Amino acid sequence: MATVQPKLMTADEFYEWACRPENQDKLFELDEGRAVEVPPAGEIHGAICCLIAYLLTKYVFQRGKGHVCSNDTGLLIKRKPGTVRGPDIMVFDDSRPLEKLSRKFADRIPKLVVEVLLPSDKMAKVNRRISQFLKRGVPLVWLVDLETRSVTVYQPGQDLRVVQEAEELTGEDVLPKLRYRVAELFALPGQA
Numbered sequence: 696m697a698t699v700q701p702k703l704m705t706a707d708e709f710y711e712w713a714c715r716p717e718n719q720d721k722l723f724e725l726d727e728g729r730a731v732e733v734p735p736a737g738e739i740h741g742a743i744c745c746l747i748a749y750l751l752t753k754y755v756f757q758r759g760k761g762h763v764c765s766n767d768t769g770l771l772i773k774r775k776p777g778t779v780r781g782p783d784i785m786v787f788d789d790s791r792p793l794e795k796l797s798r799k800f801a802d803r804i805p806k807l808v809v810e811v812l813l814p815s816d817k818m819a820k821v822n823r824r825i826s827q828f829l830k831r832g833v834p835l836v837w838l839v840d841l842e843t844r845s846v847t848v849y850q851p852g853q854d855l856r857v858v859q860e861a862e863e864l865t866g867e868d869v870l871p872k873l874r875y876r877v878a879e880l881f882a883l884p885g886q887a
Contacts, residue, residue: 703728704728705776708777710769710799722767727777743839743881744784744811748765750879760788761789768800769801771802783811788805806833809836809839810836810837810838821838839880846864864876
C-alpha cells in the first residue's frame with residue numbers, strides 16, 4: 696500500500712496553519728515544507744536568552760542603529776518548499792520604525808543569529824539549522840553552550856571557532872565594537 700505524502704507548505708501557508716486555534720499553544724518551525732513541533736525551553740534557557748538579548752539590545756542602543764528579536768521570532772529561510780526557523784535571538788543592523796517590521800516572519804537577513812543549546816538538542820539538527828542560517832546569508836552565528844560555558848562562532852567560508860568562558864567574544868567585522876567576555880553571557884545580577 697502506498698503512503699500518501701503530506702502536501703508541503705509554503706512559508707505563507709505555514710503562518711496561517713500555525714495561527715489556527717488548535718496550534719496556537721504550540722511552537723512550530725517549518726523545515727523543507729514540513730511543520731516540526733519544537734519542545735518548550737526551560738527556565739535556564741530562557742534566562743540565558745534574555746541576558747544575551749539584553750546585552751545585544753544595549754549594544755544596538757549605544758550604536759543608535761538596529762534592533763534585536765527574540766522568543767523564536769520566525770526567520771524566513773526559503774519560500775518553496777517553505778523553511779522558517781525560530782532562532783533564539785537575532786540582531787538586525789538596519790534602522791527602521793516598528794511599523795515597518797513584518798507582522799509575520801522576518802525576511803531580511805540578520806547580522807547575527809544566536810542559538811542557545813537545549814539539553815535535548817541533537818547536534819545533527821543543530822548543525823542543519825546553522826547551515827541553513829549561513830546558506831541564507833547570515834554572516835555571523837553564535838552557538839551558546841551552557842554546559843561548557845563556551846560559544847562556537849560560525850561564519851561563512853571560515854572554520855568554526857570555540858570561544859571559552861574567560862575569552863572575549865566579538866562581533867567580528869560584522870558588528871563593530873561588539874565585545875563581551877563569554878562569562879558575561881552566563882552571569883545573572885549579583886554574580887561575580
